[in-house]
Amino acid sequence: xxxxxxxxxxxxxxxxxxxxxxxxxxxxxxxxxxxxxxxxxxxxxxxxxxxxxxxxxxxxxxxxxxxxxxxxxxxxxxxxxxxxxxxxxxxxxxxxxxxxxxxxxxxxxxxxxxxxxxxxxxxxxxxxxxxxxxxxxxxxxxxxxxxxxxxxx
Numbered sequence: 001x002x003x004x005x006x007x008x009x010x011x012x013x014x015x016x017x018x019x020x021x022x023x024x025x026x027x028x029x030x031x032x033x034x035x036x037x038x039x040x041x042x043x044x045x046x047x048x049x050x051x052x053x054x055x056x057x058x059x060x061x062x063x064x065x066x067x068x069x070x071x072x073x074x075x076x077x078x079x080x081x082x083x084x085x086x087x088x089x090x091x092x093x094x095x096x097x098x099x100x101x102x103x104x105x106x107x108x109x110x111x112x113x114x115x116x117x118x119x120x121x122x123x124x125x126x127x128x129x130x131x132x133x134x135x136x137x138x139x140x141x142x143x144x145x146x147x148x149x150x151x152x153x
Contacts, residue, residue, distance in 0.1 A: 012036070012066050027074060037071040044073045046091065059092050068092075 013034060023039050024030035030037075030044075040047050047065045049057045060068045070076050070090050082090070084098045091098070109117055 008064065008066070013038075030072070030074065035071065035075075036066040036068070038065075040065045042072075046071055046073055046076075 013036070023042065024033055030042075033039075037045055039045060043050075045065075047059060047068060049059050051057070065071065076082070076090055084095045084102070087093075088095045088098045093101075106117075
């Protein structure tokens with residue numbers, strides 16, 4: 001960080017970033033951490049975007065990391081539901097781009113869990129199969145059933 005950037009950080013947060021403070025190990029540690037979040041390298045930080053190819057882009061090229069509206073995606077998620085416009089503003093994306101990402105994500109989810117997701121989307125209860133009871137096991141001895149199943153794994 002440049003000296004000017006350090007001074008801006010100190011003016012905004014009231015302290016200088018410390019290399020002695022390790023990155024939070026859990027969400028509980030992160031939740032109590034400083035805001036704006038100084039850990040730009042965190043996978044949940046909203047300043048950088050890492051593409052599947054490994055390319056890194058700055059989501060907010062005209063702002064410093066401590067100047068963006070929100071720095072942590074987990075904080076945003078804990079805030080509840082957001083409109084596409086709100087998400088676009090938080091991620092520096094157009095509303096249409098957010099809509100496209102939403103469609104792609106729902107499509108991927110649908111590929112793996114189509115019928116269950118469709119019922120959830122319609123507000124229907126999803127019925128899960130009850131756990132197997134010892135009486136539901138095959139007629140043969142339960143011990144022999146488990147012994148044969150263990151060998152198959």
